[in-house]
Amino acid sequence: MTETVDRELGKARTRKEDARLISGRTRWTDNITLPGMLHMAILRSPVARAGIGKIDTDQARASSGVVAVFTGADLAAEQGSLPCAWPITEDQKSPNAPSIADTTVNFAGEAVAVVVARSAAEARDAVDLIDVDYEDLPVVLDLETAAGDEEVIYPELGTNCSANWVFDSAQAGSGGDVEDAIRDADVVVRRKFRQQRLIPAFMEPRSVLVDPTGPQTTMYSATQVPHILRLMLAMSLGVPEHKIRVIAPDVGGGFGGKLQVTPEEFLTFLIGRRLGKPVKYTETRTESLLAAHHGRDQIQRLTLAARGDGTITGLKVELLADMGACLRLVTPGVPILGAFMFNAIYKIPAYHFSCTNVFTNKVPTDAYRGAGRPEATFGIERMMDELAVEIGVDPLEIREKNWIKHEEFPYTTVSTLTYDSGNYEAATARATELFGYPELRAEQARRRENGDPVQLGIGVSTFTEMCGLAPSRVLGSLNYSAGGWEHAEVRMLPTGKVEVVTGSSPHGQGHDTAWSQIVADRLGVPFEDVEVLHGDTQISQRGMDTYGSRSLVVGGIALVKALDKVIEKARPIAAHLLEAAEDDLEFTAGSFGVRGTGAAGVTIADIALAVFAAHDLPDGAEPNLDSEASYDPENFSFPHGTHLCATEVDTETGAVRIRSYVCVDDIGKVVNPLIAEGQVHGGLAQGIAQALYEEAVHDEFGTLTTASLADYLVPSAMDLPRFTTDMTETPATSNPLGVKGVGEAGTIASTPAVVNAVLDAVRQFGVRDIEMPCTPQRVWQAIQGGSK
Amino acid sequence: MIPAPFDYAAPSTVEEAVTVLADAGEDAKVLGGGQSLMPVLRMRLAAPTTVVDLGRIPELRGIREEADALVIGAMTTHDEVCRAESVRAHAALLAEATHTVADPQIRHRGTFGGSLAHADPAGDLLAPALALDASMTIAGPAGRRTVPAAEFFVDFFTTALAENEVLVEVRVPKHTGWQAHYEKFNRVAQAWSTVAVGAALRMEGGAIAEAKVGLTNMDTVPVRARTVEAALIGRPVTAEAIREAARDAAAGANPGTDANADAAYRTQLARVLTARAVTAAART
Amino acid sequence: MRITMTVDGTSYTDDVEPRTLLVQHLRENLGKVGTVIGCDTSNCGACTVHLNGRSVKSCSVLAVQADGAEITTIEGLERDGQPHPVQQAFHENHALQCGFCTPGMIMQSIDLLGDTPDPSEEQVREGLEGNLCRCTGYQNIVKAVRAAAGELGAKR
Structure with missing residues (x-):
């Protein structure tokens, strides 16, 4: 051959x-028009938590072209609850997750009423004529406050905490006791990091078209998961599976954001079938930002224990993860994916991970590019830099001291995964060469010495990720409902x-x-x-x-x-x-x-x-x-890479400019280098955006204030640097092609590289941390000592 | 999303536009290039009964040169302003600032007069118009009147234009030979200015003979940095002198707080950007 | 209101509501679904078309404003069955992934090259600042536009 x-x-x-x-x-879902097709528009709650009083739909029903108006009450008997396929613990608490609110709304943007009309414009006009009495309830927004249960969103659950999931290496027999390690350590670094809430912001707004006129009800949807969607429609709505056909036509990006079974899909399906006519719903960008699931949103408390020479002896991770108002398809499992990745490429003798999943009055979170692994990688890679500072060595040196050597593979980690192959030395050597590491360090020293208003910082991120989700038996052991x-x-x-x-x-x-x-x-x-x-x-x-x-x-x-x-x-x-x-x-x-x-x-x-x-x-x-x-794969695959970022920080304005970005990824055998490189580029853009630009912000009432692309800052070509990318090739031994996966690498690796670089530039001013995104104001304030 | 329904009128003269506006009453909206209005209509943040499109009125379009001033028609697009040799020669600050407005597509449609009449304090053309002592010609039922820029900008999104009035043209005194720079600071390229500073300088023998400095988004209206202007006169172009003069850039301004910046940070930006704008202008 | 416009070489006369956006008219009345809608605030640029030879965001123009205009969309670029050099360069340089932003990117890139036939990397990035892409990180888009510039330059 x-x-x-x-x-x-x-x-x-x-x-x-x-x-x-x-x-x-192209065949985007919204391009498709069927004979007799009706259009659906959704009235969404402007408030984050309220009881629903009277809904007056009379004017809307009488409006030109309106075929039907539905409220939660009209669909209560058949709408069921949106599925969550990942109950992470036996006693996980999960509120009912209706597609359209019936008695209460629990996040701003939740559907409250639906209009079906001859045209999209008429449907929208009629939505504006619906009057809803909202009986305001106290909103629960802050993650730590929510975890304290001062105000409980769902009284029937008795708490805002959905589940608590723990991994402990001493219990698992994969390592020592982390408390012992912390007690006996020469150096202990403790940090609290915030993973801000992000929005996947795929370019094609979601669109769904249901055609009930054939022998099967056909759903066209801009989805990543037509198979899972079909199954969930059947299991949740009681329509036999063989009576459902799902088509994902051209789909304009997803990044996890379309890995979902959505209220909009359920509503269109139910209503199309009830009316016996094709019904289409296409969201606006604002609806997309409001109501499609968000990502990240964690508070991480990390404790890293080490010997005086920088050898890591233990890692303790305590997470709070924001679920939003309810659990969507894999919401609770996202932080758990991170549990296996906090130990990253390092030999860590003792490890403890715990995560508390918490409800708030915000749109649910779920998978966003990397799903749990970017959060974990950010945590550990930030900590590695902090440890390097503490010990007083170069951040590359501290990593090399602790990483798994290439001759040590296969290597079973403290979190019980077996890494089949890897060569961190090779990727790092190539990356430092392309980057001109010593030269940039020299320039950094010069700028510091001269008190240059523009300071240089260098950030390192040596990451790995678990790809190829997933061996079905492992998913089963984690309580996930399906195979891999x-x-x-x-x-x-x-x-x-x-x-x-x-x-x-x-x-x-x-x-x-x-x-x-x-x-x-x-x-x-x-x-x-x-x-x-x-x-x-x-x-x-x-x-x-x-x-x-x-x-x-x-x-x-x-x-x-x-x-x-x-x-x-x-x-x-x-x-x-x-x-x-x-x-x-x-x-x-x-x-x-x-x-x-x-x-x-x-x-x-x-x-x-x-x-x-x-x-x-x-x-x-x-x-x-x-x-x-x-x-069914026997094991995950473990791509890895070394990412190096140089930032210029304008100390007078706090502005950050990426001067140079070099990454060398090892994704095993490459089928198509053009496509692989493109995946890395796009991943980098999203990871850098988390570090510098993007954040879903809610005001004190729970209103999303970043509900347009004018406010949610997806970077343009002007806001991103030119990347230098290269690959090393250490084939996976767990599959016949030797491939490892590349879709999430750039996103996972780049965020800590950029933030480490920003901090490296300003640590000299006494700055210990800057919350993401590192906006100019935050950076400037940190330099002023205003935000430590 | 599609806007709420409205009636549409496309008058062909200014006088006709004024009549249409008077007839339509307070729920009419003037459509210039539409680059600010269209998103507002699409998000249904406004639902006018009548939209009066000024795009078919020839008088409102184009730039003409008079003895001591440039006269820019309200419906002249940003792109036309950017390309006009006369603007570059006699109102360089305006050319510089206009180039930073939004993006190329929007500059192809958006208009000079539209931006001024919209009066978003983060808009990039307000401060330069103020700094260059522009004046606005306004047509209404009673005829035409002229309002200096300092009186035209009244408040946040509010100008001296009455509901039944139309901005016809803007007279910008010639600043021939002045050197200018517009220093814009924003979070991403597409974002509105967090703060921006426009500086125009008349240089004589390597020193600053006269200076005009305008600040964007440092108040509900554009701000003239008079203290800086005074401090710059007669100064040589040294980093030290400029920094000194820029120190009180925000004097008299009342900067607001939003998601991108609080008042203290805006004050810092005004100081730093003023120094940079002046330095860059002096070097051009 | 009755309006007439020429789109990709064909003249169309239609009655439209004044509130109809140009992009809706193109998609819903004229079947030009190659041009897409990505946002409500004219940030994303996916709907970019040429109106009387200049790039505009067709979500921010009313169809009635385009009465009498000549419009070119992504569907009107091919000549004799051959893609425009910018289209070809996007393909050859892997400047698209999901492809949703691509029609707008290509239309804006053509406009940019009309103004600046041999742009620097910085000029390309600046010229595309009104077009968002979530897949590519822009690097290959920039490369494609510069490659197309070379191609177009060679033809002149």
């Missing part, structure tokens, strides 16, 4: 997806062309291209002869969708397994056609030939046609090469 391997895997193919996307021949396998099908068409069906539903990642490369590589067919199908449950019945850097690592391997089955199905037919023994055949570059003869063989395309005709097949052979495979 070597010839084809050289040709296809690792090749920087430009994307198949692009031709349509660059020319406007993925599915692929290969259809060999009579003309030798290939259709591939993947259960991994993309939304910008480039699956069509990468999957075609894998097929071309494995079957020896031309890249152009492969079509990749996905995102429609009639075509792709089985799948677990796209999130958690899992597509290639799990879905790609499923594809490899299905392709291997095609080859094995073809082998006896090839032997028959060549009149040779099966054992004498070898499959090379798309052809079966008799080993050692060099004679012309028979191509997989020839066999596909022969199978179609079925005139001359071996006895009992099935006239069909099609194959499918479901793959």
Whole structure:
């Protein structure tokens, strides 16, 4: 197979997806119009917590074009509760999560009434005519206050705390007792960090269209998870699964934000079915920022114990995690994903992690690019810098002292994961070389000495992440409701062309291209002869969708397994056609030939046609090469990398400019370097945005004050630097392609690199920490000593 | 989102516009380039009964040069202002500031007069207009009147324009040969100015002969930094002298507090940005 | 109100409500769904089209304001079945991922290159400051625009 391997895997193919996307021949959900289609608009609560009194819908019902108006009362019997698939503890507390509020609203932006009309404009006009009496209740917003239960949002639960989840290495037998480690340490660093609330802010606002007119009710939705969505519609709303078809057409970004089963989807589904007409709902950007789930939002208390030489002896992590008003699909599990990553690439002998999940009157949080792992990486990488300062050594040196050496793999960590491979030394060496580390340190020293108004800071982040979510047994042990396998099908068409069906539903990642490369590589067919199908449950019945850097690592391997089955199905037919023994055949570059003869063989395309005709097949052979495979990974994969950031901090204004950003990632074998690099770039942008720009802010009443893109500061091209990226390649040993996953790497690694760089520039003024985002005002105030 | 319904009028003369506005009453809104109004309408933060589009009135468009002034039609786009040689030559500060407004697409549609009439204190053209002693020609039912910039900006989003009046043009005295710079500070490129400072200088023999300095977003209206202007006169262009003169940049201003900056930080920014604006202007 | 405009070379006459945004008119009445809506506040730039030769955000223009205008959208760029050099450069430089911002990015990039035929990296970034992308980190977009500049320059 070597010839084809050289040709296809690792090749920087430009994307198949692009031709349509660059020319406007797109199928966003909102582009789709069906005959007789109605439009839905939602009245959303302007208040964060209130009892709902009278809702006057008379004027709205009488408004031009209005077909129906629904309130929570109208849908109470059938709406059920939105699903949460991850009860992290046996006694987890979870309030009812209605799609439309019935008696109370619990966050600003929650649906209170719905109008269905002939046009979107008429629906919106009628929404403005609905009058709701809100009986204000005290709002619970601050995470620490909420955890104190002074005011309990759901009296029936008796507390705002949803669950408390603990991991302790002494109990698990994977390490020592952290309290002992802290007591015996030469150096103890204690810090409290805040992971601000972020908004995924995918570019395509969510849109959903339900067509109840066919034998199945079809839902088109801008979702990352058509398979999970179909299952949840069936399980939560009592409509038989086989009566539901879900289609994810072109989906404009997700970043975890579309890894959800949403109120809007449930409402459109219920109402479309009730009215017997296609109904479409497309949110506005403000609705998207208000009501699509948010991410992050944790308070981290960290204690790092070390010996005087910088050797870490223990790590204690205490988290408060803001769930928002209720639990969505994987809300409670997000901080738990971080539990396995706080120990990162380091050998930590004792570890204790505890997390309390807390309700507040804000939109629920859930997965956002990295989901739990960026928070953990931020925590540990900030602490490593703090430890370096405490000990008085270079931050790279403290990391090297503690990280797992490349010859020590496989390595089982204190949080019980087994890292199969890695080479932190190689990635770091390459990164420091590209960065010009000594030169920048020298410039930094000069600027300090000269009292330059612009000070230079250097930030380090040596990260790893657990990718390829996930081995089903591990998910089971964590109480997650589903498995972590993925599915692929290969259809060999009579003309030798290939259709591939993947259960991994993309939304910008480039699956069509990468999957075609894998097929071309494995079957020896031309890249152009492969079509990749996905995102429609009639075509792709089985799948677990796209999130958690899992597509290639799990879905790609499923594809490899299905392709291997095609080859094995073809082998006896090839032997028959060549009149040779099966054992004498070898499959090379798309052809079966008799080993050692060099004679012309028979191509997989020839066999596909022969199978179609079925005139001359071996006895009992099935006239069909099609194959499918479901793959459940044995282990996670562990990409890693070294990210270095140099910031210039204007001490007079507090402005931060990224002067240089270098990252060297190790994602194992690379199928398509162009796509991989693009994933890193985009990830960096989002991680840097967390460090410097973005924050979902609520006022004292619980109103989101950053409910437009004028206030929620997604950076533009002007606000981001040019990145220098490179890769080292340490193949994963846990899968046949040696791949590890790349979707979240940049986001996870970059936030602490940037914040460490900012602090490195201003620590000389006595600054110990700056809350994210490091806005100019916060940086300036910190320098003034106003915010320690 | 789509705006609430409204009636639409597109008069072809200023007088017709004034009549339409008078007829439409207090719930009418004037549509200039629409770059501030459209988001407001789309978010349904305003729901006028009538929108009066000034885009079809030829008189409101273009820049003409008079003996001692440039006259800029209210409906002249930011892009046209940026490209005009006459603005660069005689009102360089305005050219500099206009270039920083929003983004290219918005500069293609947004208008000079629209920005001034909108009177957002974070808008970048108010302070330069004030600093350059511009005056506004306003048409109303009783005819036309002229209001100096210092009286035009009344409060937060409030100008001397009555509901039935239209801003026709802005007269900017020629500052030929003046050197200028607009120093803008914002959180991201798209964001409104946290604070910005416009400085125009007349240099003589390497020293500052005359200075005009305007501050953006340091109060509910644009602010003229008179103390700085006075302190700069006769000063050589040294870092020390400029910093000294800029120290009281915020004197007389009453900066507000918002998500991006409190009053103390704004005061600091005014000081630093004033020094930078003056320094950059002196170097041009 | 009755309005007439030429979009991608075809003349259309329609009756529209005054409140209809240009982008809605394009998408809902003329079937030009290649142009998309990403926000309410004219920040994202996804809806960028050319109006009488200049880039505008079509969510911030009323359809009635465009009466008599000539509009070019992403769907009107191909010539003889060949993509515009900027479209081609976006493809070749992997300047898109989900592709939602792409129509606006391409339309603004073409406008930018009209003004500045050989832009520096800084000029490209500045010229695209009104267009948000959440996937690419902009690096390959900048690269694509500069590559297209070279291509267009070679053609002149």
